[in-house]
Amino acid sequence: MRWFGKIPSPADLAAGDEKAEAALRRTWSTPTGVLGALSTVDHKIIGRRYIATAFVFLMLGGVLALAMRLQLAFPEARFISADRYNQIFTVHGSNMMFLFAVPVMEAMAVYLVPLMVGTRNIAFPRLNAFSYWIFLAGGLLLWISLALDTAPDVGWFAYVPLAGPQYGPGKRADIWAQMITFTEVSALAVAVEIVVTVFKLRAPGMSLDRIPIFVWSMLVTAFLVIMAMPAIMLASSSLILDRLVGTQFFNPAEGGDALLWQHLFWFFGHPEVYIIFLPAVGMVSAMISTFTQRPTFGYLPLVLAMIATGVLAFGLWVHHMFVAGLPRVGSSFFTASSMAIAIPAGTQIFCWLATLWDGRPIFKTPMLFIIGFLITFVIGGLTGVMVASVPFDTQVHDTYFVVAHFHYVLIGGSVFPLIGAIYYWFPKMTGRMMSETLGRWAFGLIFTGFHLTFFPMHILGLQGMPRRVYTYPPELPWAGLNLFVSLSAVILAAGFLIFFIDVLRSVRHGPEAGSNPWNASTLEWAMPSPPPPYNFRHIPVVESREPLWTSGETLPVATGLRLDRRELIVSSVAAADPEAREASPADSIWPFLAAIATSIMLIASIFSPWAVIWGAIPVAITLTGWFWPKQTPEDES
Amino acid sequence: MKIAPACVLFLSGCAGTQSALDADGPSALALENLIILFVAVCGIVFVLVMGVMAWALVRSPGAPDRPRPQTERSMGRVVAGAVVATFVVITFLTAASFYATPGLDRGKADPPTILVRGQQWWWQFTYLDPDPARTFQTANELHIPVGTDVRLRLEASDVIHSFWVPNLTGKQDLVPGRENALTLHASKAGVYRGQCAEFCGLQHSHMALLVIAEEPDDHARWLEAQRGAAVLPADSEAAAGKLVFMSKPCAACHTIRGTEASGTTGPDLTHVGSRSMIAAGLLDNTRGSVAAWIADPQTLKPGNNMPLVPVSSEELRQLSAYMKALR
Ligand code: HEM
Ligand SMILES: [Cu+2]
Numbered sequence: 001m002r003w004f005g006k007i008p009s010p011a012d013l014a015a016g017d018e019k020a021e022a023a024l025r026r027t028w029s030t031p032t033g034v035l036g037a038l039s040t041v042d043h044k045i046i047g048r049r050y051i052a053t054a055f056v057f058l059m060l061g062g063v064l065a066l067a068m069r070l071q072l073a074f075p076e077a078r079f080i081s082a083d084r085y086n087q088i089f090t091v092h093g094s095n096m097m098f099l100f101a102v103p104v105m106e107a108m109a110v111y112l113v114p115l116m117v118g119t120r121n122i123a124f125p126r127l128n129a130f131s132y133w134i135f136l137a138g139g140l141l142l143w144i145s146l147a148l149d150t151a152p153d154v155g156w157f158a159y160v161p162l163a164g165p166q167y168g169p170g171k172r173a174d175i176w177a178q179m180i181t182f183t184e185v186s187a188l189a190v191a192v193e194i195v196v197t198v199f200k201l202r203a204p205g206m207s208l209d210r211i212p213i214f215v216w217s218m219l220v221t222a223f224l225v226i227m228a229m230p231a232i233m234l235a236s237s238s239l240i241l242d243r244l245v246g247t248q249f250f251n252p253a254e255g256g257d258a259l260l261w262q263h264l265f266w267f268f269g270h271p272e273v274y275i276i277f278l279p280a281v282g283m284v285s286a287m288i289s290t291f292t293q294r295p296t297f298g299y300l301p302l303v304l305a306m307i308a309t310g311v312l313a314f315g316l317w318v319h320h321m322f323v324a325g326l327p328r329v330g331s332s333f334f335t336a337s338s339m340a341i342a343i344p345a346g347t348q349i350f351c352w353l354a355t356l357w358d359g360r361p362i363f364k365t366p367m368l369f370i371i372g373f374l375i376t377f378v379i380g381g382l383t384g385v386m387v388a389s390v391p392f393d394t395q396v397h398d399t400y401f402v403v404a405h406f407h408y409v410l411i412g413g414s415v416f417p418l419i420g421a422i423y424y425w426f427p428k429m430t431g432r433m434m435s436e437t438l439g440r441w442a443f444g445l446i447f448t449g450f451h452l453t454f455f456p457m458h459i460l461g462l463q464g465m466p467r468r469v470y471t472y473p474p475e476l477p478w479a480g481l482n483l484f485v486s487l488s489a490v491i492l493a494a495g496f497l498i499f500f501i502d503v504l505r506s507v508r509h510g511p512e513a514g515s516n517p518w519n520a521s522t523l524e525w526a527m528p529s530p531p532p533p534y535n536f537r538h539i540p541v542v543e544s545r546e547p548l549w550t551s552g553e554t555l556p557v558a559t560g561l562r563l564d565r566r567e568l569i570v571s572s573v574a575a576a577d578p579e580a581r582e583a584s585p586a587d588s589i590w591p592f593l594a595a596i597a598t599s600i601m602l603i604a605s606i607f608s609p610w611a612v613i614w615g616a617i618p619v620a621i622t623l624t625g626w627f628w629p630k631q632t633p634e635d636e637s
Numbered sequence: 638m639k640i641a642p643a644c645v646l647f648l649s650g651c652a653g654t655q656s657a658l659d660a661d662g663p664s665a666l667a668l669e670n671l672i673i674l675f676v677a678v679c680g681i682v683f684v685l686v687m688g689v690m691a692w693a694l695v696r697s698p699g700a701p702d703r704p705r706p707q708t709e710r711s712m713g714r715v716v717a718g719a720v721v722a723t724f725v726v727i728t729f730l731t732a733a734s735f736y737a738t739p740g741l742d743r744g745k746a747d748p749p750t751i752l753v754r755g756q757q758w759w760w761q762f763t764y765l766d767p768d769p770a771r772t773f774q775t776a777n778e779l780h781i782p783v784g785t786d787v788r789l790r791l792e793a794s795d796v797i798h799s800f801w802v803p804n805l806t807g808k809q810d811l812v813p814g815r816e817n818a819l820t821l822h823a824s825k826a827g828v829y830r831g832q833c834a835e836f837c838g839l840q841h842s843h844m845a846l847l848v849i850a851e852e853p854d855d856h857a858r859w860l861e862a863q864r865g866a867a868v869l870p871a872d873s874e875a876a877a878g879k880l881v882f883m884s885k886p887c888a889a890c891h892t893i894r895g896t897e898a899s900g901t902t903g904p905d906l907t908h909v910g911s912r913s914m915i916a917a918g919l920l921d922n923t924r925g926s927v928a929a930w931i932a933d934p935q936t937l938k939p940g941n942n943m944p945l946v947p948v949s950s951e952e953l954r955q956l957s958a959y960m961k962a963l964r
Contacts, residue, residue: 081939082940083839083939083940086838155836159796159797159835159836161795161796161797162797162836162837162838166795167796167838252814253813257814258797298713298716301716323808323810325809325815332735335731335734336731339727339730339731342723343720346719346720346723350715350716350719353690353693354712354715354716357696358708358709361693361694371694375687378683378686378687383679385675385679385727386672386679389675389731389733389734389737390734391734391737392668392671392672392675392734393807394668394806394807394809395807395808397799397834398835462658462672463655463656464654464655464803464832466833466834466841467836468841469841472842473845475654476830477654
């Protein structure tokens with residue numbers, strides 16, 4: 001900190017502030033107009049856009065869920081054909097996992113992490129812009145294919161040989177595989193940005209033990225993404241090669257192996273669940289601290305539990321393959337390791353309960369969603385212990401019991417905290433509060449609707465109803481519960497509808513929020529809402545884990561960054577001592593153009609392998625434009 | 638070993654056909670007990686955790702004057718205790734599931750006697766015999782004797798399927814290029830429904846099967862009858878149906894032993910008249926539904942691998958008579 005000179009007094013700061021602020025604003029603002037929108041690299045604009053897009057995909061996926069429930073409401077219903085139904089559940093699952101759950105969590109991080117660690121932009125902002133566009137292209141690919149009736153119909157895990165060239169004719173499975181590539185590229189890019197932002201751009205004084213738990217959760221998540229995604233990219237590329245070029249990775253008749261796909265897929269697919277869940281752990285920890293007005297109990301155990309979850313996540317993919325006929329000894333090992341993951345999960349729950357115990361809960365909407373989360377996630381976790389047992393799993397695998405289990409974990413464990421988080425951070429993102437009344441209605445309907453919809457599915461599964469069936473015979477005892485479930489899904493949908501209405505309404509008409517409406521403790525609340533383009537007028541200096549609670553109104557700050565060009569403080573990994581000033585890239589249209597070029601190449605490659613070769617040319621041109629060296633002010637001086 | 642009566646009461650509401658909670662064999666019974674044990678233990682854990690949460694929410698301690706190292710320390714001990722308790726419960730449940738696993742592997746030593754082949758979207762059963770002349774095939778209905786282990790060899794010819802008759806035991810996948818095995822054991826006579834449990838394409842929903850468990854004597858009689866070739870129908874309408882069958886593409890895909898029909902794409906029809914369902918559980922085996930199936934298989938089960946074979950209504954009547962005569 002010596003490097004930046006003395007900490008200035010508030011009076012010193014106030015003096016030159018007006019002019020300094022105008023200069024900062026000029027330096028960091030995004031130009032207006034379409035071109036500005038396409039070339040912005042502001043993490044807040046990209047983050048908001050990313051979150052909004054992911055929620056649109058949530059809504060569309062929800063519509064498909066309702067369509068499935070309509071078809072299943074009555075035995076032998078004929079609202080939806082078998083072919084359409086198979087497309088619908090495949091797109092629902094793929095959409096929810098790849099276009100909603102993972103991206104929305106990363107998008108929250110894109111928006112929040114730089115604010116929480118006290119910097120002015122994310123690391124690699126142009127890559128960040130690129131990752132959004134590529135994600136959007138992947139989403140459009142999937143949804144346009146559904147509109148054209150050529151959507152993938154092989155399930156979100158696309159098992160071979162069903163997804164292979166012989167039994168999956170047409171382009172459907174290719175579209176699935178390529179959609180994966182899009183979303184993985186985008187997820188990997190964001191993960192790298194987050195790791196570097198957290199390690200190198202933290203505000204002076206934010207040592208490792210002062211990082212907010214949400215930021216920890218995103219750091220662990222980012223590492224999971226980096227380690228898990230290559231497996232699925234390998235899998236989807238091999239599938240494309242099998243389908244397009246005639247390789248035989250997965251064809252047993254030619255020495256390939258159908259189970260190889262499952263190993264590769266689940267080596268990614270299981271950690272994927274934690275990629276979705278860990279950010280929620282961070283959100284819950286952040287909110288529970290604010291709504292009890294106490295630091296979250298057990299900082300160290302929570303961080304260690306998240307890391308343990310991340311490590312264990314890679315040791316239990318085989319529990320998705322318990323009935324595939326693998327050797328028993330291996331399965332026993334995976335039973336034990338799958339059960340073991342309950343221990344870090346339990347630790348997290350107990351720490352939150354201790355926080356509730358010691359604090360005085362404030363029952364605002366985000367808190368309601370946390371309570372809903374605790375109830376629902378505990379059930380989902382316990383059914384997780386059940387399916388982790390090999391013998392138990394032989395009865396419930398691929399039945400509605402599993403559908404119930406994973407929706408408890410995904411919706412209860414991630415979507416509830418996420419909606420709470422939207423209520424919580426909405427004022428920071430838009431400057432306005434959402435409605436407390438509508439929030440309570442939304443919570444009530446979503447929570448009740450959810451349990452009425454998904455709890456009975458456990459029973460349906462034990463009664464022998466397999467999943468992914470487009471219809472079922474009336475003689476089996478499933479009809480009553482299915483009708484009940486379908487009706488309940490309408491309640492759930494109504495809750496979501498109210499939530500969406502509340503969001504749309506509050507963006508314009510919500511009451512003004514002020515900088516810290518909940519009296520929270522972390523840095524993102526230290527600036528006006530919504531934050532100015534440069535985030536912090538002065539980079540704060542962090543002296544504790546709850547800077548806004550310990551330092552009151554006046555955070556100590558570091559000065560010394562230039563006003564006339566985009567500069568960030570680069571700090572050391574462990575102690576966050578400032579090490580250097582670094583230029584942050586300016587707005588640029590090239591990431592957008594590069595995303596278009598990449599999308600054309602990837603989509604065309606579904607039709608011909610030559611597209612990879614010809615398509616690489618525009619990609620190379622746009623990348624050159626993107627990285628073309630420019631004269632920076634540094635060179636002038 | 639029924640634990641926690643309340644829980645049984647709750648779960649018994651679920652019993653019914655094709656239910657994991659309606660066991661009729663030793664293996665399914667072990668699984669049912671394991672399910673009940675897990676549900677009971679997890680139910681207790683859930684109630685405890687929720688109790689603590691509710692208490693924490695309503696107790697509303699005084700103003701949050703941080704920091705309070707005293708409470709922090711005592712809470713730390715409680716949390717650590719809860720983590721240890723979790724560990725103990727988890728270890729217990731893991732041990733219980735290892736204990737239940739051998740039930741699935743009963744009689745692994747015997748050679749499999751029935752080959753189960755999953756096809757899009759029906760089941761082929763081959764009753765193996767060292768003497769090839771005594772080996773025969775049926776489809777979609779598996780007959781087994783009561784009270785003994787029956788070993789199944791599981792294979793798939795196209796994509797992955799999963800053999801699952803929950804009343805008798807847990808499921809096992811059929812994976813192309815691999816050979817899996819499963820032991821069935823029915824402790825009382827009856828008809829058990831099963832269904833493919835791994836998504837296998839367009840008509841996965843309509844890939845059911847029946848396991849018919851019969852007393853050993855009945856079973857022996859059934860085996861003898863199945864081994865025989867089809868008898869020439871005496872009834873003239875059925876006899877005419879046979880001629881239609883042989884002159885149309887039917888014979889290219891189906892086998893009827895004792896005739897020249899020896900196709901292998903579709904199910905073996907030698908004794909189709911004696912089965913209770915057709916089209917993998919889709920329709921009852923009545924003359925009417927057989928006729929409806931032949932007249933339009935693609936509307937009844939869209940996308941299945943049987944093409945529409947154009948026949949006149951006269952021929953349709955004869956064909957359905959022939960099918961029912963094949964007993
Ligand atoms: C809006 C409420 C939702 C309802 C009513 C719903 C309902 C359903 C239904 C009926 C299925 C099909 C089950 C089958 O045929 O096997 C399904 C599958 C699935 N759902 Fe949801 N769902 C909802 C939200 C979500 C969310 C938020 C996620 C993820 C974050 C999600 C992830 C999945 C996945 C991964 C599948 C499996 C798809 C496949 O089998 O390929 N769902 N859901
Ligand atoms: Cu199937």
